[in-house]
Amino acid sequence: MTRILIVGAGATGGYFGARLAGAARDVTFLVRPRRAAELRADGLRITTPEGTERLEPKLVTATELDAPYDLILLTVKAGPLDAALHDLKPAVGPRTVIVPFLNGVDHLDVIGTQFPSAVLGAVVKVAAQLTPDGAITVSGPAASLEIGELDGQHTTRLCDAAAALDGAGFDVDVSDHILTSMWHKWVFIATTTTITCLAQGTIGDVAAVGGGKEFSEAVLAETAAVSDAAGHPLPDAAYVALQATMTQEGSPFAPSMYRDIKDARPTEVEHVLAALAREAKRHDLATPLINAAVVRLRVHNQHVANAPRPS
Known part of the structure; x- marks a missing residue:
């Protein structure tokens, strides 16, 4: 066995x-x-x-x-x-x-x-x-x-x-094609994390406000462009499906890093978002929304690290 x-x-x-x-x-x-x-x-x-x-x-x-x-x-x-x-x-x-x-x-x-x-x-x-x-x-x-x-x-x-x-x-x-599958999951996680952690709400919360859907679509455009440049493009049907998921009104979805922020736990910002931003830079791609989320989560991690520990 x-x-x-x-x-x-x-x-x-x-x-x-x-x-x-x-x-x-x-x-x-x-x-x-x-x-x-x-x-x-x-x-x-x-x-x-x-x-x-x-x-x-x-x-x-x-x-x-x-x-x-x-x-x-x-x-x-x-x-x-x-x-x-x-x-x-x-x-x-x-x-x-x-x-x-x-x-x-x-x-x-x-x-x-x-x-x-x-x-x-x-x-x-x-x-x-x-x-x-x-x-x-x-x-x-x-x-x-x-x-x-x-x-x-x-x-x-x-x-x-x-x-x-x-x-x-x-x-x-x-x-x-496991590397492609890993990249496409990375796109999903990075997109949902950037949307929810910058806007401080669930996917549905963001979709429900003026400009929210356009913001979410812009985040997806950044993450998908990095995957494409790395040699793992999203098929058209997969992109459209992701776009619908990221802009779904009433969706309660939020990724684990959003919950980490709410629960004052450290996040995996370096491994998930900062790594994607580095890959974008390697391909000369501008990713201002991903970069903003990296800063946001790094500040959060710093606050968690500096918080007083229970005696």
């Missing part, structure tokens, strides 16, 4: 890991000591529209890793990525495959520098949040995972990874 290591047990890692464990896969979570204590005391709790379930997960901390795993799902955010890569070194062997769940594409080079040829590309979709008491709440439709070799080949290890992940309660697809 494929040995699977889930690095992180937050909303995304906890959800996918719980589904895999529930499907009788050999799943272990690599977590920090504090999270390990929470999970040992309360279990891994998942609440969906269908109800709540509780799992007793198999856990390890970094000092307890002593052998390679076959498949590693890297579900941490960009901030703790370097620390996570350091921690998981004992779990990486010559045949280990790493599937990172991060947004954007910069992390591929970071991981590849330490673990050459081990990385697959991936696009993850799930509407999940970690509640203050450590539980995971899933509010959206069925989750999905798209994976692929960065060069588009159909390899044995890709097929083995897909087989190990399939049939666990979420959709699994193998892609011949």
Whole structure:
């Protein structure tokens, strides 16, 4: 049986890991000591529209890793990525495959520098949040995972990874163009983040005010132009569909970084928006709206870092 290591047990890692464990896969979570204590005391709790379930997960901390795993799902955010890569070194062997769940594409080079040829590309979709008491709440439709070799080949290890992940309660697809899929998800996240964080409202809030739809369309034009310049253009139908999503009146949607602002948590501005702005500059593209959102979120992160800590 494929040995699977889930690095992180937050909303995304906890959800996918719980589904895999529930499907009788050999799943272990690599977590920090504090999270390990929470999970040992309360279990891994998942609440969906269908109800709540509780799992007793198999856990390890970094000092307890002593052998390679076959498949590693890297579900941490960009901030703790370097620390996570350091921690998981004992779990990486010559045949280990790493599937990172991060947004954007910069992390591929970071991981590849330490673990050459081990990385697959991936696009993850799930509407999940970690509640203050450590539980995971899933509010959206069925989750999905798209994976692929960065060069588009159909390899044995890709097929083995897909087989190990399939049939666990979420959709699994193998892609011949995973980098394009990653870019298109990046466009979606960057667009919704720029719109909601600059305007300080949901997609529907912005669409409901004068000039709101035009503002959202201008943001999408910037992000899509960067993807196009990078060699991953949005097909016309996909662009029109995104345009409709970004201007939908009454839409309650807001991305995770908007919620981070509301909850006074640090955001992934450097990995998601600043990285896209750098890519735009490399192609001599002007992105004033993305640049403004970068400044806005950097100021927010600074405020969070400087805020007094509870005694």
